[in-house]
């Protein structure tokens with residue numbers, strides 16, 4: 001699709017025009033989700049996994065105000081090194097970063113917006129934003145959820161991270177008509193861990209079944225995306241006791257430090273990694289790779 005602000009990488013543009021499978025990837029996970037150099041290494045590995053499974057990767061970011069769909073290795077390395085110096089861009093921030101012609105790392109919400117402009121239907125990430133614990137007071141609810149309600153891009157993630165309130169996130173998604181599919185599972189995966197106390201709406205066992213629902217939704221004219229929850233491979237899953245203990249402490253430290261708003265998720269991810277001696281980061285990397293694989297398979301099946 002042509003748009004005055006959009007720069008689609010030639011390889012991605014060719015794939016889209018030939019109806020070949022393309023998988024969108026976000027950039028906040030690079031700048032704010034992981035430390036350097038693991039962030040750059042993971043971003044490149046994720047692209048390779050998408051290729052190995054027969055699709056073209058399109059990592060999305062805003063560079064000097066241009067909406068980039070498909071980044072070069074240098075672009076990825078730049079965002080990875082700059083880290084928090086790159087602005088974390090959600091729907092609210094989007095137009096400002098473009099107007100000011102600066103760099104922005106796209107969250108799930110803004111990556112969906114740009115993927116949709118480019119005509120990409122499948123998007124792989126680690127975790128989506130959600131309803132934060134304590135949201136009944138803070139009202140901290142990620143813009144990712146509203147984006148899923150209105151933008152027709154399907155997001156493969158590792159379930160709902162337990163730094164969030166899983167139950168409230170599921171309720172919010174239901175209210176806004178966003179289905180949560182469990183890939184080969186009826187239990188909602190909790191990001192670092194395959195298990196939680198919640199269930200997904202529908203269990204589907206093959207990429208073909210998922211792409212069939214994507215097709216039917218589109219034919220029915222149902223707007224919005226779906227959450228495809230793909231559990232982390234069990235050998236990398238962290239015991240929920242261990243991870244939840246780290247999360248509880250990270251939440252306490254966040255309160256003490258007075259961190260809130262868009263700084264919350266990056267703070268919690270880094271703190272949990274520190275408290276688990278890097279084990280959560282290792283799991284985080286593996287689950288993203290798993291999501292890249294499933295996304296490529298779904299994109300091919302569409």
Ligand code: PSU
Pocket residue numbers: 026028029030032033034090106107108109126127128129130141142143144161261262263265269
């Ligand atoms: N969860 C992760 N890693 C991440 C994010 C979430 O495990 O990097 C990022 C994604 O870009 C997501 C964003 O869209 O955090 C959500 O931030 P917020 O809650 O401020 O909307």
Ligand code: MN
Pocket residue numbers: 140141142143261262264
């Ligand atoms: Mn928030």
